Amino acid sequence: MVFMGDRATLLETGRFVQRRVHRPENATNAAFGVSVTESNETTDTPETPETPEIIKATETAETAGCAATVESTEFTENTGSTGADRNTGDTEAPGSAESPESAESEARHRRAADAGDTASMSVLGALLLRRGDLDGAEPYLRGATADGDRAAANNLGVLLHQRGYIDDAAGWWRIAAVAGSAAAAHALGRHYRERGDEPGAEYWLRQSAEQGHALGAYALADLLEHRSDVGAERWLRAAAEQGHREAAYRLARMLDRNATDDPHDAFGRPGLGPGAGDRPGATGRPVARRDDGPVAGPATGRVGEAEQWYRQAAARGHRRAALHLGAILEQRGEPKEAGRWYLISAKAGEARAACALGFLLRDAGDEESAAVWWLRAAQDGDGNAANALGALHAARGEQQTAERWYRAAMDAGDVNGAYNLGLLCTAQDRTPQAEQWYRRAAYAGHREAANALAVLLLQAGDATGAEPWFSKAAEAGSVDAAFNLGILYAGRDEDRAALVWYERAAAAGHTEAALQVGMALLHQGEEQEAERHLRCAAGGGSAEAAFRLAGVLDSRQPPPGPPALGEPMPEKTECEEWYERAAEQGHRRAQVRVGMLAAARGDVDSAARWYREAAESGSRNGAFNLGLLLAREGSEREAALWWSRAANDGHGRAALRLALLAARRGELTEGQRWCARAVELGPAEVAERAARLREALHQELTA
Numbered sequence: 001m002v003f004m005g006d007r008a009t010l011l012e013t014g015r016f017v018q019r020r021v022h023r024p025e026n027a028t029n030a031a032f033g034v035s036v037t038e039s040n041e042t043t044d045t046p047e048t049p050e051t052p053e054i055i056k057a058t059e060t061a062e063t064a065g066c067a068a069t070v071e072s073t074e075f076t077e078n079t080g081s082t083g084a085d086r087n088t089g090d091t092e093a094p095g096s097a098e099s100p101e102s103a104e105s106e107a108r109h110r111r112a113a114d115a116g117d118t119a120s121m122s123v124l125g126a127l128l129l130r131r132g133d134l135d136g137a138e139p140y141l142r143g144a145t146a147d148g149d150r151a152a153a154n155n156l157g158v159l160l161h162q163r164g165y166i167d168d169a170a171g172w173w174r175i176a177a178v179a180g181s182a183a184a185a186h187a188l189g190r191h192y193r194e195r196g197d198e199p200g201a202e203y204w205l206r207q208s209a210e211q212g213h214a215l216g217a218y219a220l221a222d223l224l225e226h227r228s229d230v231g232a233e234r235w236l237r238a239a240a241e242q243g244h245r246e247a248a249y250r251l252a253r254m255l256d257r258n259a260t261d262d263p264h265d266a267f268g269r270p271g272l273g274p275g276a277g278d279r280p281g282a283t284g285r286p287v288a289r290r291d292d293g294p295v296a297g298p299a300t301g302r303v304g305e306a307e308q309w310y311r312q313a314a315a316r317g318h319r320r321a322a323l324h325l326g327a328i329l330e331q332r333g334e335p336k337e338a339g340r341w342y343l344i345s346a347k348a349g350e351a352r353a354a355c356a357l358g359f360l361l362r363d364a365g366d367e368e369s370a371a372v373w374w375l376r377a378a379q380d381g382d383g384n385a386a387n388a389l390g391a392l393h394a395a396r397g398e399q400q401t402a403e404r405w406y407r408a409a410m411d412a413g414d415v416n417g418a419y420n421l422g423l424l425c426t427a428q429d430r431t432p433q434a435e436q437w438y439r440r441a442a443y444a445g446h447r448e449a450a451n452a453l454a455v456l457l458l459q460a461g462d463a464t465g466a467e468p469w470f471s472k473a474a475e476a477g478s479v480d481a482a483f484n485l486g487i488l489y490a491g492r493d494e495d496r497a498a499l500v501w502y503e504r505a506a507a508a509g510h511t512e513a514a515l516q517v518g519m520a521l522l523h524q525g526e527e528q529e530a531e532r533h534l535r536c537a538a539g540g541g542s543a544e545a546a547f548r549l550a551g552v553l554d555s556r557q558p559p560p561g562p563p564a565l566g567e568p569m570p571e572k573t574e575c576e577e578w579y580e581r582a583a584e585q586g587h588r589r590a591q592v593r594v595g596m597l598a599a600a601r602g603d604v605d606s607a608a609r610w611y612r613e614a615a616e617s618g619s620r621n622g623a624f625n626l627g628l629l630l631a632r633e634g635s636e637r638e639a640a641l642w643w644s645r646a647a648n649d650g651h652g653r654a655a656l657r658l659a660l661l662a663a664r665r666g667e668l669t670e671g672q673r674w675c676a677r678a679v680e681l682g683p684a685e686v687a688e689r690a691a692r693l694r695e696a697l698h699q700e701l702t703a
Contacts, residue, residue, distance in 0.1 A: 052157065052158045052161050052169070052173075052187040052190070053154075053158070053183045053186065053187060053215065054126060054129055054130055054155055054158050106124070106127060108120075109123050109124045109127070110124055113140055113143075116143075118143075118144050118147040118148070118149050119144075119149070121140040121141070121143045121144040121147075121149070121152065122140075122141070122144035122149040122151050122152040122155075124137075124140050125137045125138075125140035125141035125144060125152055125155060125156075126141075126151065126152075126155050128140065129141070129155055129158065129159055134159055134162060134163065137155075137159060138156070138159055140152075141155050141156040141159060142156060145172070150176050150179045150180065150181050150184075151176075151181070153172045153173075153175050153176035153179070153181070153184070154172070154173060154176040154181050154183055154184040154187070156169075156172045157169040157170070157171075157172035157173040157176065157184065157187065158187070160172065161187075166191070169187075169191070170188060170191045172184075173185075173187045173188040173191065174188055177204060177207065177208075180211070182207070182208045182211035182212065182213035182216055183208070183213060183215075183216075185204045185205070185207040185208035185211070185213070185216060186204070186205065186208040186213055186215050186216035186219060188204045189201045189202070189203070189204035189205035189206075189207075189208060189216065189219060189220070190205075190219060192204060193205075193219075193223060198223065198227075201223060202220065202223055202224075205219050205220035205223060206220055208220070209235055209238065209239075212238075212242070214238075214239045214242035214243065214244045214247070215239070215244070217235045217236075217238040217239035217242070217244075217247070218235070218236070218239035218244050218246065218247045220235045221233075221234075221235035221236040221238075221239065221247065221250075225250075225254075232254070233251065233254055236250055236251040236254065237251055240309055240312065240313075243316070245312070245313040245316040245317065245318045245321070246313070246318065248309045248310075248312045248313035248316075248318070248321070249309070249310070249313040249318050249320060249321040251306075251309045252306040252307070252308075252309035252310040252313065252321065252324065253306075253324075255305055255306035255309070256306045256324070259306065286387065286390065286391035286394055286420045286423055286424075306328075307325065307328050309321075310322075310324050310325040310328065311325055314341060314344070314345075317348070319344070319345040319348035319349065319350040319353065320345070320350060322341045322342070322344045322345035322348070322350070322353065323341070323342065323345045323350050323352055323353040323356070325341045326338040326339070326340075326341035326342040326345065326353065326356060327356065329341065330356070330360065335360055335363070335364070338360065339357060339360045339361075341353075342354075342356050342357040342360065343357060346373065346376070346377075349380075351376075351377040351380035351381060351382035351385065352377070352382060352384070354373045354374070354376045354377035354380070354382070354385065355373070355374060355377040355382050355384050355385040355388065357370075357373045358370040358371070358372075358373035358374040358377065358385060358388060359388070361373065362388075367392070370388075370392075371389065371392060373385075374386075374388045374389045374392070375389065378405065378408060378409075378412075381412050382412065383408075383409040383410070383412035383413055383414025383416070383417060384409070384414060384416075386405045386406070386408040386409035386412060386414065386417065387405070387406065387409045387414060387416050387417060387420055389405040390402045390403070390404075390405035390406040390408075390409065390417075390420055390424075391420065393405065394420075394424060394427075399424065399428065402424060403421065403424060406418075406420045406421045406424065407421070415441050415444040415445065415446045415449075416441070416446065418437045418438075418440040418441035418444065418446070418449065419437070419438070419441040419446050419448060419449040419452070421433075421437040422434045422435075422436075422437035422438040422441065422449060422452060422453075423452070425437060426452075426456075431456065431460075434452075434456065435453065435456050435457075437449075438450075438452050438453035438456065439453055442469065442472075442473075445476075447472075447473040447476040447477060447478040447481065448473070448478055448480070448481075450469045450470075450472050450473035450476070450478070450481065451469070451470065451473040451474075451478045451480050451481035451484065453469050454466040454467070454469035454470040454473065454481065454484065455484065457469065458484075458488070463488065466488070467485075467488060469481075470484055470485040470488060471485065474501065474504070477508075479505050479508040479509065479510045479513075480505075480510070482501045482502075482504045482505035482508070482510070482513070483501070483502065483505040483510050483512060483513045485501040486498045486499070486500075486501035486502040486505065486513065486516065489501065490516075495520070498516075499516075499517065499520050501513075502516045502517045502520070503517050506533060506536065506537075509536075509540070511536075511537050511540030511541060511542045511545070512537070512542065514533045514534070514536040514537035514540065514542075514545065515533070515534070515537040515542050515544055515545045515548075517530075517533045518530045518531075518532075518533035518534035518537060518545065518548065518549075519548065521533065522548070522552070527552060530552065531549065531552055534548055534549040534552065535549060538578060538581070538582075541585075543581075543582040543585035543586065543587040543590065544582070544587065546578045546579075546581045546582035546585070546587070546590070547578070547579065547582040547587050547589060547590040547593075549578050550575045550576070550577075550578035550579040550582065550590070550593070551575075553573070553574055553575035553578065554575040554579075557573065557575070576594065576597050579593050579594045579597065580594050583610060583613075586617065588614045588617050588618065588619040588622060589614075589619070589621075591610045591611075591613050591614035591617070591619065591622060592610070592611065592614045592619055592621045592622045592625060594606075594610045595607040595608075595609075595610035595611040595614065595622070595625060596625065598610065599625075599629070604629065604633075607625075607629060608626065608629050608630075610622075611623075611625045611626035611629060612626055614626075615642060615645070615646075618649075620645070620646040620649040620650065620651040620654070621646075621651070623642040623643070623645045623646035623649070623651070623654070624642070624643060624646040624651050624653060624654045624657075626639075626642045627639040627640070627641075627642040627643040627646065627654065627657065628657075630642065631657075636661065640658060640661055642654075643655075643657050643658050643661075644658060647674070647677060647678075647681075650681055651681065652677075652678050652680075652681030652682050652683060652686040652687070652690075653678075653686055655674050655675075655677040655678035655681055655686075655690070656674070656675070656678040656686050656689060656690050656693075658674040659671045659672075659673075659674035659675045659677075659678060659690060659693055659694075660693070662674060663693065663697060668697050668700055668701050669701070671693070671694075671697050672694055672697050672698065672701075675690045675691070675693050675694035675697065676690075676694065678690035679691050679694070
């Protein structure tokens, strides 16, 4: 296959001779022309231009020279890079507005061209071609081409391409490219690629790119990326550095992907459905995903570089670059700046940006404005925004409107719509319909829907049907499903299997799972490892974990003695701080323990407060200890009330205290009754003392 051309022959004949001219400091500034179609909507897909690049000829005798080395004049050969990428519609030449200067210049070129001036024929042909006057341009371009004008040869190829003579166009591009035209080499490379000749395409695109042609570099990068060639990044960077906004965007995406872990679930789409909460059997909440849009990766150097390229592309009007830039800024904690870029992108028609802007406004408390942007995005087919609208209306109690938007999300291809419909039906006790929607979402790969379906089946008594759905959801990364699977195995006394799933959920940050793992390790005597898990669970807000962690720490220190007279009150230990944290969350045993520690320090007021809170919450130990404290303070009547509550709840010591109190008051029959209750409740020591007291009271009554 021949694609390199006969460069030596052309140079020997003297046609299309390369002339030496002064190279400007910035070749890009010397370039002018129309680029190929470059859609700013392209995302990781090859560019497919419809219109080849028109080159403007120079006014000087340097017409045959290399585009990258021509001095900047009124008309210069285009390298495809003018500091900003252009669209196919950009075919108007300067002067097309028919200003007096441009009209005069055109008339001057026409007179010179009619007199046989090669440079003017090339300039006039390019001008007419850009204006769309193909019939008028062709004779001038052919005349200039016959005289060896390289730009005219390229432009003649453009003209023939527009008329549908593809092979003839390629022939002229080849002639111009062999003579050193970077734009023609780019067009020829595109031609070969469209015909499936990738080696030929790569050769000519590389020729164009190595001459500094931005579009050639971009097209070469696109070809190499299609083949997963690592050289793609180099040429994307070269094009981006010359101002090619799509290259800047794709370079940023490449850097972002390389710097960010992008795990895909074994079951379903990545990241579907947020966690539903740290509670057994959790089935989630309405989902409006924020993960289907751009997600910035870790703050690494490459991600920082990606941000720079996103910013460059966004500044040049690339709406998806603005979307990704907004996401990076939002993740960094700059919501105002993020909102500005989201707004720019949304106004340019990017539905996902409108959706993200809605989330920002909602988080800022402006729910009405958020709904406006979600509506706009949803009407443009964004399923995430439709889900957000559904959740908004569901929260307002507008169930029918919520259902309509969830269905719209589902119709847009967002599987969360089916999941949210399941949640909506569950809240309305429409269990059969909920199961139907959960199944639909679960079969589509929604892991939280699989977990919710398993919960429904388990609640209906179908443990056999629930287990595989729990397993699928857990394997796909659902933390709640892993925890629920642990509960399922624990209920079967399969403790080893249960611990495996608890550990997996705990590793993903599930608070209750970490508590279960900590308790299991304590039971096995692995106190150090148990403490680590208990700390995680306690830090996650588990009152029970905080209480058990305090117990572990408490067991390692000697019991405090009463403070000596004149000594300051000792500071609180770490274990007491954890007891207090659990107590403040309403943990009754922790409240009793905090009261005991306060009493040991001599802080009677704090002790009474914590005992009372525990007693009022139903703690019999709290009621008993509060009674002791009140009795010491001389409030025996109130103490008797709390002891009665504790004794009626099964506290043997409280019953014994009531028996002693009745005996002192001479209420022997009442004392015998409470003695009998204490003997019944125990423990052994209390039962023995109560039996002796009952016998003494009996003797007193029968004396």
